[in-house]
Amino acid sequence: MSGTELKSLKGSFPDDAEFENAVRADIESTIVNSEGNFCPFAIRLSWHASGTYDKDDDTGGSDGATMRFDPESSDEANAGLDIIRKLLEPVKLKHPNLSYADLWTLAGVHAIKLMEGPDIAFKFGRSDKDDNTTCPMNGRLPDAAQGAQHLRDIFFRMGFDDKDIVALSGAHTVGACHRDRSGFDGYWTYGIRKFDNEYFVNLINQEWKVREWAGPLQYTDVTGKLMMLPSDIALIKDPIFLQYVQHYAINEKDFFADFSTAFGKLIALGCPAHVNPESSPVAVQLEPAEEEPAEVEPAEEEPAVWKRAEVEHLRGMVIHVALALILCAFAYGAIEGLRRPRDTTPLNTTPPTFFF
Numbered sequence: 001m002s003g004t005e006l007k008s009l010k011g012s013f014p015d016d017a018e019f020e021n022a023v024r025a026d027i028e029s030t031i032v033n034s035e036g037n038f039c040p041f042a043i044r045l046s047w048h049a050s051g052t053y054d055k056d057d058d059t060g061g062s063d064g065a066t067m068r069f070d071p072e073s074s075d076e077a078n079a080g081l082d083i084i085r086k087l088l089e090p091v092k093l094k095h096p097n098l099s100y101a102d103l104w105t106l107a108g109v110h111a112i113k114l115m116e117g118p119d120i121a122f123k124f125g126r127s128d129k130d131d132n133t134t135c136p137m138n139g140r141l142p143d144a145a146q147g148a149q150h151l152r153d154i155f156f157r158m159g160f161d162d163k164d165i166v167a168l169s170g171a172h173t174v175g176a177c178h179r180d181r182s183g184f185d186g187y188w189t190y191g192i193r194k195f196d197n198e199y200f201v202n203l204i205n206q207e208w209k210v211r212e213w214a215g216p217l218q219y220t221d222v223t224g225k226l227m228m229l230p231s232d233i234a235l236i237k238d239p240i241f242l243q244y245v246q247h248y249a250i251n252e253k254d255f256f257a258d259f260s261t262a263f264g265k266l267i268a269l270g271c272p273a274h275v276n277p278e279s280s281p282v283a284v285q286l287e288p289a290e291e292e293p294a295e296v297e298p299a300e301e302e303p304a305v306w307k308r309a310e311v312e313h314l315r316g317m318v319i320h321v322a323l324a325l326i327l328c329a330f331a332y333g334a335i336e337g338l339r340r341p342r343d344t345t346p347l348n349t350t351p352p353t354f355f356f
Helices: 017-031 039-050 081-087 089-094 100-114 148-158 162-173 198-205 230-237 239-250 252-266 308-339
Strands: none
Touching (some): 017 039, 017 100, 089 100, 148 230, 162 252, 198 230, 198 239
């Protein structure tokens, strides 16, 4: 049974490939069209909807889609995300069984793939909350104006480590900052619509200096065309972070693998167990259909085939019988010769002939 044939549920359908493909197609036509490419926007939405998780009290995360409500919707870190949420609304209307929580996270996953990034493990099963009673407190998302210790405070709270921090920061390889949303302005890379490791290459190879402008502290390269935020520069100032930056700058394959793992974990934080990428699929148990007994057709009798050993055995028996008959014939002739009167006519002693 396909997803569209199932009755309305509060959450989405687990492990339904037909349903997922249909939703992905509608997301794609929504975020990549004649009006523009909104893939980086979709990644930011899925990131911010998930990055509020706190492992200590198991609150926050993508489950519930609580960004629909205040105070989460009004968090300064989420400025402008109402645009992409409204943009995705037709997909939700077309698939009423799809939860907002699954829609937002899948939009980010698919956007990464559309920009030639890695595949991200995704499972349906998130649900939507009805009000703001479970909204996480504001301030749980990373502050781009902060440094290394702040990054560790935010990411360790979610259960990530130093390598995860650097890998997830690699999402800055696409998109840009807009002054009317974050206060910052500019691009991290030249390929803002291609998911690759250019962000790390630029961090290592470009010379970064403080930008002289009326906005908040940020950095610019010597050309003035690229920028980095204080949280980005922290990755090359901290010796532990730096070793991962250097590695990803020369090994895109490893960056993709580590990002895929970390992002898949991020969007599953605080969600039901079966949403976790490492969990087993949720299977639907069906009653086995009663099978009618199969008609058994009588086997066709094959013609008897004599084996060579059997033929040789029979031939030997015939020879033994023949020899016995010959001996009997001689014996009979000898007895008859004793009974008859002697004459001069020679006896016929030629044995009978047997043909085999």
